[in-house]
Amino acid sequence: MQARSEEELVEELKREHSDLLVEAVVHRSKRVSIVAKREKLLELARLLRDKYSFTHPVSAGAIDYIKEGKMQMIYYLMNPESRFMLMLRVDLPRDNPKMPSMTQIWEAMSFHEREAWEMFGIDFEGHPNLTHLLLPPDWRGGYPLRKDFKGEGIAP
Amino acid sequence: MTEPEIKPEVMRISWGPQHPMSGQTRILIDVDGEIVRRIIADIGFTHRGIEKILENRTFIQGIVPIERMVMADTANIALGYVQAVEEALGIEVPERAKWIRSLICEMGRINSHLYAFGLQVECTGYFPAVFLWTTVDREVLLDLFEKLTGARWSYSFFIPGGVRADLPEGFRDEVKRAVKYLRRRFQDYWDAMVENPLFEMRNRGVGVLSREDAIRLGATGPVLRGSGVDMDVRRDEPYAAYGDLDFKVITEREGDCLARLKVRFHEIEQSLNIMEQIADEIPGGPVRTKVSLFPRSKPGVEALSRVETARGELGVHIFTDGGMKPYRVKINSPTLRNMYVFERLAELDRVLVADLPVILYSIDPWYLDCDR
Numbered sequence: 001m002q003a004r005s006e007e008e009l010v011e012e013l014k015r016e017h018s019d020l021l022v023e024a025v026v027h028r029s030k031r032v033s034i035v036a037k038r039e040k041l042l043e044l045a046r047l048l049r050d051k052y053s054f055t056h057p058v059s060a061g062a063i064d065y066i067k068e069g070k071m072q073m074i075y076y077l078m079n080p081e082s083r084f085m086l087m088l089r090v091d092l093p094r095d096n097p098k099m100p101s102m103t104q105i106w107e108a109m110s111f112h113e114r115e116a117w118e119m120f121g122i123d124f125e126g127h128p129n130l131t132h133l134l135l136p137p138d139w140r141g142g143y144p145l146r147k148d149f150k151g152e153g154i155a156p
Numbered sequence: 157m158t159e160p161e162i163k164p165e166v167m168r169i170s171w172g173p174q175h176p177m178s179g180q181t182r183i184l185i186d187v188d189g190e191i192v193r194r195i196i197a198d199i200g201f202t203h204r205g206i207e208k209i210l211e212n213r214t215f216i217q218g219i220v221p222i223e224r225m226v227m228a229d230t231a232n233i234a235l236g237y238v239q240a241v242e243e244a245l246g247i248e249v250p251e252r253a254k255w256i257r258s259l260i261c262e263m264g265r266i267n268s269h270l271y272a273f274g275l276q277v278e279c280t281g282y283f284p285a286v287f288l289w290t291t292v293d294r295e296v297l298l299d300l301f302e303k304l305t306g307a308r309w310s311y312s313f314f315i316p317g318g319v320r321a322d323l324p325e326g327f328r329d330e331v332k333r334a335v336k337y338l339r340r341r342f343q344d345y346w347d348a349m350v351e352n353p354l355f356e357m358r359n360r361g362v363g364v365l366s367r368e369d370a371i372r373l374g375a376t377g378p379v380l381r382g383s384g385v386d387m388d389v390r391r392d393e394p395y396a397a398y399g400d401l402d403f404k405v406i407t408e409r410e411g412d413c414l415a416r417l418k419v420r421f422h423e424i425e426q427s428l429n430i431m432e433q434i435a436d437e438i439p440g441g442p443v444r445t446k447v448s449l450f451p452r453s454k455p456g457v458e459a460l461s462r463v464e465t466a467r468g469e470l471g472v473h474i475f476t477d478g479g480m481k482p483y484r485v486k487i488n489s490p491t492l493r494n495m496y497v498f499e500r501l502a503e504l505d506r507v508l509v510a511d512l513p514v515i516l517y518s519i520d521p522w523y524l525d526c527d528r
Contacts, residue, residue: 058374058493074473106374108497111492112492129160
């Protein structure tokens with residue numbers, strides 16, 4: 001089967017699975033962005049992997065929108081046939097950033113989620129090994145990539 | 157990292173970060189006799205917080221810290237960032253500048269692959285002759301870099317809007333001379349090492365990664381292509397001058413250490429072809445559009461730029477908020493992805509302790525890139 005193009009994927013998702021997403025847009029050629037509903041994220045992720053063959057995990061990272069009081073977790077995914085970048089996003093409240101771990105769907109998100117956990121304080125439910133990746137194991141300095149991080153009291 | 161529990165039937169060995177061959181990382185190995193049961197990569201020893209540093213630099217100042225990610229391959233890394241800035245700020249690049257960028261990127265790729273080749277050979281026990289040869293041959297490229305950019309390493313040559321300077325007089329002939337010299341040398345390497353039965357014995361069938369696993373575990377670059385997956389950003393999403401250049405994407409089917417080495421080797425040949433093409437066909441014109449030194453962004457713009465570095469795909473995702481600095485820069489580093497593959501290899505294939513250095517250096521790790 002011919003792999004779906006960016007527009008075809010967005011159209012089909014909007015038509016058949018509008019209950020799972022907040023929005024789906026084509027940013028430009030080779031860039032598709034999907035914002036998932038938090039409670040439907042696992043279902044959508046499974047659908048993307050199994051039905052739409054987004055089997056190649058690229059990376060994941062978060063961004064802190066301090067003024068809006070939210071954080072956004074972004075998963076970068078790829079289909080080895082169509083080879084455009086799919087960004088699967090989910091908005092999280094800043095005071096309680098909790099979401100299911102995508103390692104259940106894409107095992108290789110493990111490192112990236114550990115990084116987001118220590119840098120942003122996002123809690124991934126169901127992650128097999130949520131420990132420090134880049135920071136020292138006894139780190140007590142807060143979450144470095146959050147916008148309100150001051151870095152006080154880290155240096156001895 | 158907090159150390160996971162040790163199962164009673166295995167012994168845990170801590171390799172690095174002070175070991176000469178481990179690089180700036182620590183690798184925990186659970187061994188059962190000679191067989192490695194589990195690999196745990198304890199990365200983070202060179203974490204400098206480049207993503208945070210970039211939030212506190214203007215768009216142009218950011219070029220310098222991001223280049224420190226991979227010193228052997230600074231051109232490709234800097235290009236990823238500069239292209240993202242250009243897309244976010246809407247800056248056009250002249251045609252000639254794109255060709256010069258491709259030229260330097262390919263030179264950087266050869267430089268980096270040579271280093272990787274030398275290290276992998278060194279890991280198999282051919283210390284130190286081949287590593288010294290490759291180091292000497294890199295001089296040819298470093299001299300070209302020096303002539304063109306004024307620096308041998310970390311040249312900060314790419315800026316939003318083009319490149320800092322045009323090619324100096326006679327540079328195209330020098331590129332061709334260097335290509336001719338390197339081609340001859342690579343034939344020597346191929347005959348001496350890749351076709352050497354002893355070297356082959358240590359690399360063939362070692363650390364095998366199947367096609368499905370390479371895709372599923374998110375491998376990238378030569379590791380992915382060494383397992384037979386035909387993906388290369390240069391062709392899939394042409395940037396700089398790659399849309400106009402003629403080159404092949406190299407894949408090997410075996411997925412072992414030798415396949416990854418061969419991918420790098422053939423990629424060097426392709427890069428030499430590209431260098432020659434550029435020296436012959438580079439178009440004329442300006443090399444830089446005028447851009448303010450402190451460009452201001454529009455609020456709420458984001459740009460994700462992807463480039464194929466020597467180690468694989470680098471993604472730089474910039475978010476702006478209308479200021480003179482990026483709001484957030486997310487770097488998708490290639491080595492971090494390949495390190496995860498390395499961690500899993502002990503479960504996918506029978507790995508012996510003696511083969512571990514070869515496997516590690518066949519993924520061509522660069523820890524500064526891994527930790528950022």
